[in-house]
Amino acid sequence: MSAFDCLAEIPDVLRAALERADDGVVIVDDAHRITHFNAAAERIWKLARTDVLGRDAAILGLKGFQPDPVTDFRDEVSLVRRDGSRIRAAIALSSVKIGGADHYIVFARDVTGEAERRVTIGLLHAVSDQTNRAVIITDIEQNIVYVNSAFTTLFGYTSGEAEGRRAGELIAGRHTDRKAIAKLIRRLRRGGRRGEAEVLAYDKDGEEIWVCARIDAFRDKKGRVKHIFALIEDITETKQLRSLQQLVMSSLADEVPITDIADRLCRRVEEIAPDVVCSLLHVDAAGLVHPLGGPSLPADYSRALDGIAIGPNVGSCGTAAFYGKPVLAEDIDTDPRWQPYKAMPLAIGLRACWSTPIKAKDGRVIATFAFYFRERRAPSKWHRRIVDACVNLGAFAIERKEARAEIARLAYHDILTGLPNRAQLRNLITTAIDACPHGSHVALAFLDVDHFKDVNDTLGHAAGDELLIQLAQRLREQIGPEDMLGRLGGDEFVILLPQRDAEAADRLASGITEALAAPLRIGSKLMPMSVSIGISLYPDHATDIDTLMQQADAAMYMAKQAGRSTHRIFSAEMNGLTEQRLAVIAALRRAIAEGALTLSYQPQIRSCDGAIHGVEALARWRDAVLGDVSPAKFIPLAEECGLIEQIGLWSVREACRQMASWRRAGLDIPSVSVNLSPINFRHVALAARLKDILAEYDLPADALMLEITEGTFMQDGAAALETMHAIRALGVGLSVDDFGTGYSSLSRLAHLPIRELKIDRSFMRDIERDAGAVAIATAVVGVGQGLGMTVVAEGVETEGQRKVLADLGCDVVQGFLYAPALPPVAFERWLIEHCAEQARAMLARLDVAAVGCDAVKRSA
Incomplete structure (x- = not known):
């Protein structure tokens, strides 16, 4: 029987089935000749059956495949066809008996498309597992069919644990916004576009995770949803916790009151942690707590907390503040620390409380941040992350509140003595006059320390400051409870005496003189002390504040002329003092015209290496008749009589002339600082004048620094700001002098063209031992350097002060430690x-x- 005769042994039905099979079917006899080659085989090998029947099976590229008489053979191979094309084919070989002879049948199927899809799916799996975003694919019933490795990392479930379970049951929880997810899925099923939702999810251990879920659908060719796809991103840190920071920082920039900031912070925390009730309490210097924020607590509960003293068994917050450590009461009802206080929280359904102390940079506990729970429990990891963020933010906000309160206090109080300053005194005098009954008097006494300059010159400014502090204390002891003591500045004090006539004022002045007869102890020295006092009366001498103050000042000068350590009440005869004042003004005008004013220069030293940073030019006046006139005397006088602008421009010109001379001589002085009055900045032509002066002496703009007070940009703000920007455009520097002694907006300061901040000398006196002075200096250094400014401390007299400032990172120091203000040659x-x-x-x-x-x- 021939090879082809064997097919006669195959029934016709089977032959027809083999011919119509989707798979290629090839029958090979025991001599390896092809005896059958169906239509599907022609398509797979791209060979006509007439070309292969009777030929060796090697033509099919299947050499090496030998049928096993016992076991069928199956494999997937790569076939190279006659035309050179390559396909992937699934091959199966089976041995059969046909007509008593051994044959084997080859079944072949083109799986090229399937192989490519498998490769693509493998790549997609690899890519999916490389992304840091979790991927979930579910069927239309939301049963999970696939998760990637990032899902396992984020939620803790392996793919085996996740697949087959409903997504909502796996990662949703008590506070998950299921409605938002369901709404997106309904929209997708109706043919709508994809969407996203931010929801609180839960991992395998029940810990909260804030996620952003971007949800889309896989559709078939008819547009029907076959699978739901979710790309999940952990936004716990990047968005939720950062939103707390943005909330606090933006509120601080907008100068929102601290109570409103605390309230907003608590509300935001309760949004991202729905199972807590949040509370923020301030702890004052006396150890008493005061509610700052707690919008979800009843008002009567917050009021009950106000004024409670912290202690070792004062609930969670009072105890946390007392020990400076977090305190957890998992069951308020049984916790011993809560026993005297538990009734109110239990009554409103609060069962547990976790409180964390908020500490200032110096280690003081300044607040507590608490989470109340409606069930007996401990905080979760998510709660701990929130508290870690809020404790830092709360410390920053409260310390800034304290700093601003101190700045606000300094706006109306003298930093050295704590007394009302000039600005506050005017308000107090106005109030006293307005409240004065008809027929009554208001007495105003001006006091000036006798020979105060001698104390500063012989013992130094620190001794002078101590003398003023002790003087203020003695004056407080002499006045009545309705009287008010203030300091105008320097060695000048004011006592306001409501409803006191001339006789009462005279008795008070005599009592002060007697009380000062005993010397003050300054260090190891006994220092004699006396003051000259001038008194004016409302309404006998004047009915307006300015005249009343001028008359008290005139009477005080008369007391000076009478030999000091005495007092005088204003009289009409003292009007001659006005003539004397005019004479001083005339002398000052002559000094300006004749060049009798001079500049002395005080060095400014870099903290990092001791090199010279620059010099400050300070005006000096020595008159042939008046002698040395203090700048504290003639500068205010110049402002009153309209000479200050002229003095300012002269100072700039003279300082530039001197700088040019020094540079020609080879002295390397980086820059000179010149003090200008706010009045100078009211003129838009100031920048042009400065440009001309710099050009005249061939100096670069950065060789000049202008020192201004905070009042410069607080008064006439628009005009001053325009002038300041014009000056900075030239390259001339601007320095804020006496920073911290006035009251200005820090958010406004951040937008001003300032290059330098100067810490006022008044902070230096106690900086070695006063934590408050260190805190304020730290704040100024932080504010200045945070805004890219150089910070200069003036009035540095001791090595200890310099070291404290260096430790704080202050850039530059200036003061008697290095040198006083010196004439050019010196x-x-x-x-x-x-x-x-x-x-x-x-x-x-x-x-x-x-x-x-x-x-x-x-x-x-």
């Missing part, structure tokens, strides 16, 4: 000596380093 000598000392110190350091290197080499 300053030149000082600078040469300072540079020589710097060079000697550097050589000494190099010698030490060289010795160290030699020692290392020898030991090696």
Whole structure:
């Protein structure tokens, strides 16, 4: 029987089935000749059956495949067809008996498309597992059919644990917004577009995770939804916690009151942690708590907390504040610390409380941040992350509140003595006059310390400050409870005496003189003390504040002329003092016209290396008749009589002239600072005048720094700001002098063209031992450097003060520690000596380093 005769043994029905099969069917006899080749085989190999029947099976590229008489063979192979094309084929071989002879049948199926899909799916799986976003694919019933490795990392479920379960049952929980997800899925089923939702999800351990779920659908060719796809991103840190920071920082920038900030913070926390009730309490210096924020707590509950003293068993918050450590009461009802206080929280359904202390940079507990729970429980990891963020934000906000309160206090109080300052005194005098009954009097007494300059010159400014503090204390002891004591500045004080006539004022002045007869102790020295007092009366002498103050001032000068340590009540005869004042003004005008004013220069030293940063030019006036006139005297007078603008421009010109002279002589002084009055900044032409002066002396703009007070940009704000921007456009620097002694908006300061902040000398006196002074200096350094400004501390007199400032990171120091304000020639000598000392110190350091290197080499 021939090879082809064997097919006669195959029934016709089977032959027809083999011919119509989707798979290629090839029958090979025991001599490896092809005896059957159906239509599907022609398509797979792209060969006509007439070309292959009777030929060796090797033509099919299947050599090497040998049928096993016992076991069928199955594999997937790559076939290269006659035309050179390549396909992927699934091959199965089976041995059969046909007509008593051994044959084997080859079944072949083109799986190229399937193989490509498998590769694509494998790549998609690989890509999906590389992304840091969780992927969930569900069927139309929301049963999970696929999750990637990021899902396992985020939620803790393996793919085996997740697949087949409903997504809502797996990662949704008590506070998940299921309605938002359901709404998106309904929209997709109706043919709508994809969407996203931010929801609170839960991991395998029940911990909360805030996620953003972007949900879309896979559709078939008819547009029907076959699968739901969700791309899930963990936004716990990037959005939810950061939203707390943005809320607090933006509120601070907008100068929102601290109570409103606390309220907003608590509300936001309760949004992202729906199972808590949030509370923020402030702890004052006396250890008493005061509610700052707790919008979900009843008002009577918050009122009951106000004024409670912290202690070792005062609920969670009072105890946390007392020990400075977090306190958890998982069951308020049984916790011993809550027993005296538990009735109110239990009555409103609060069962547990976790409180964390908020500490200032100096370690003080300034607040507590608490979570109340409606069930007996401990905080979750999510709660702890929220509290970690809020404790830092709360500390920043409360410390800024304290700093602003201190700045606000300083706006109306003298920093040295704590007394009302000039601005506050005017308000107090106005109030006293308005409240004065008909027929009554208001007495105003001006006090000036006798020979105060001698104290500063002989014992230093620190001793002078101590004298003023002790004087203020003695004056407080002499006045009545309705009287008011204030400090105008320098060594000048004011006492306001409501409903006191001339006789009462006279008795008070005499009592003050007697009380000051006993010397004050300044350090180890006993210092004699006296004051000259001038008194004016409302309404006998004047009915307006300015005249009343001028008359008290005139009477005080008369007391000075009478030999000091006495008092005078204003009289009409004292009007001659006005003539004297005019004479001083005339002398000042002559001094300006004749060039009798001079500048002295005080060095400013860099903290990092001791090199000179610049110099401050300070105006001095010595008159042939009046002698040395203090700037504290003639500068206010110049402002009153309209000479201050002229003095300011003269100071700039003279300072630039001196700088040019020094530079020609080879003295390297980076810049000179000149004080200008706010009045100078009212003129838009100031920038043009400065440009001309710099050009006249061939100086770069950065060689000049203008020192301004906070009042410059608080008064006439628009005009002053325009002038300041014009000056900075030139390249001339602007420095805020006496920063911290006035009251200005920090958010406004951030937008001003300021290059430098100067910490006022009044902060230096106690900076070595007063935590408050250190805190304010720290705040100024932080504000200044945070805004890219150089911070200069003036009035530095001791090495201890310099070291504290260096530790705080203050950039530059200025004061008697290095040198007083010196005339140009004396300053030149000082600078040469300072540079020589710097060079000697550097050589000494190099010698030490060289010795160290030699020692290392020898030991090696």
